[in-house]
Amino acid sequence: MWASRILRAASNATSCSHSPLQHSPxxxxxxxxxxxxxxxxxxxxxxxxxxxxxxxxxxxxxxxxxxxxxxxxxxxxxxxxxxxxxxxxxxxxxxxxxxxxxxxxxxxxSSKVYIAEGRLGFSSTTLDCTGSLVAEGPTNHIAKQDLIQALCAFKGEILQTPPLYSAISMDGKRLYDYAREGLPLPRDIPTRKVQIHGLELLSFPDGTTPPDPSLQQYGFLSENSNTATEPSTPSFTMGFKPKRMKHHPDENPDHVPIPSTPEGLVFHIRVHCSSGTYIRTLIADIAAHLGTVGHMTDLLRVEQSGxxxxxxxxxxxxxxxxxxxxxxxxxxxxxxxxxxx
The missing domain is CATH 3.30.70 (Alpha-Beta Plaits)
Structure with missing residues (x-):
């Protein structure tokens, strides 16, 4: 009797080891x-x-x-x-x-945490480095303390106007489709309330401020860190081919490229924010607060919902x-x- 029970237990253990339930959950x-x-x-x-x-x-x-x-x-x-x-x-x-x-x-x-790279002195149609140049502004008057004070002004609940190049719908059409087709908007883009829980300066190019170690860890300070418009396609081994991205800015005959660095002022921030926050808009608004223009050149989401x-x-x-x-x-x-x- 004991022998038969042992055999049944062994048999059950063997069958369970090959069951799909081993992949549970x-x-x-x-x-x-x-x-x-x-x-x-x-x-x-x-x-x-x-x-x-x-x-x-x-x-x-x-x-x-x-x-x-x-x-x-x-x-x-x-x-x-x-x-x-x-x-x-x-x-x-x-x-x-x-x-x-x-x-x-x-x-x-849910709320999210980002590390973003911003560049003051130039603005673009998309508020990031993929767009066309639309304006230039001064940066010589901006000191590190000025930027820190500007960041403090954007903590807490703020109002944002989402960028024209965004996936928000208006009358059944995406805003970026209006922009790409050169169509006027039916009405102004409504502002929205967002929450900036934390806003921290991670680097400033004054020659004395050491950058936060996380920037090197996440590839912001490498020589290729400002080439975000070029896809870094992984090496897929199962025959998968990503769909080609539409409307690359270089395909627009009216595209005006943004001047390459070292012109302008490049800085990095860590942002802890609510859902619906546009980091591109945040950087452009910070630039306006400082009396200039700016755009986002790199963005990394480091955390979402744990x-x-x-x-x-x-x-x-x-x-x-x-x-x-x-x-x-x-x-x-x-x-x-x-x-x-």
Whole structure:
């Protein structure tokens, strides 16, 4: 009798070790470190491609079984992201797989932490370095203390006017479509209240202020740190090809490039802000407060809803092709979600 019980227990242990449940939790959230030059939708497309190429993997099979929709019967898993990050920007994009997509609404509405590089002395159509030059302004009058005082003026609840080149809809049309097609807006872009929880100066080019160590860690001070308009496409190994970005500024015959550095004044800030905050607008408004013009040259999202760069719940784009790593990241991500809920 005892021998038969031992055999049954061994048999159950063996069958469990091969069960798809070893990938439990099977659905949830994790984060991807999006590189510059790719859209947030590219992450979703890439994961969908990986899952389709690995339909027989227990992780994918279980996702499709739990879904049971017409989409799943076609072999398509449910996947989405929790908040768009501009192609210029890089860093944390929260991703949901399966039932985890239901948690994404809370992600997009959560506060976020960014490190941004701004350049005073030049403004552009897009308020970042991908746009055309529209104005120049002085910078010689700006000292470090002036910038610090300006940052203090933007802490707390402030009013922002979203940029024309943004995904906000007006009468069923995206604002950037009005801009790209040269169409007048039906009305002025309404201002909105946003919350700046923290605003810290990380570097100032006065020759005496050492830059914050995080800037070197995240690649802001490298020789190529100001080439954000060029895509840094990862090496995809499963035949995935990202969709080509539309409306590259160089394709516009009227495009006026912004003069290259060292002209202007380049600085770095860390921003902890509410959902809906445009860092491009923040830098342009800071510049106006200082009596000049400015634009954003680089942006990194380092944290969103407890998901941080470098933690076990965050993957690089290439790592998403390893479903075992995706499974472990989801397990870590679900722990993050429980801690922050």
């Amino acid at each position: 099977l659905t949830g959230l994790f984060a991807v470190n999006k590189p510059t030059g790719l859209t947030s939708t590219t992450i979703v497309d890439h994961l969908q491609h990986v899952c389709q190429r690995n339909r027989t993997h227990p992780f994918v099979q279980r996702l499709l079984e739990l879904d049971g929709s017409k989409r799943a019967k076609r072999g398509l898993v449910k996947v989405g992201h929790g908040g768009t990050l501009d192609p210029l920007a890089r860093g944390i994009v929260v991703v949901g797989l399966g039932a985890g997509t239901k948690q994404l609404h809370g992600m997009s509405a 998901f941080k760069l470098g933690d076990e719940a965050t993957l690089e784009m290439e790592e998403c092709e390893d479903l075992e790593k995706v499974g472990r990241a989801i397990q870590a991500g679900n722990r993050v979600s429980q801690e922050t809920s």
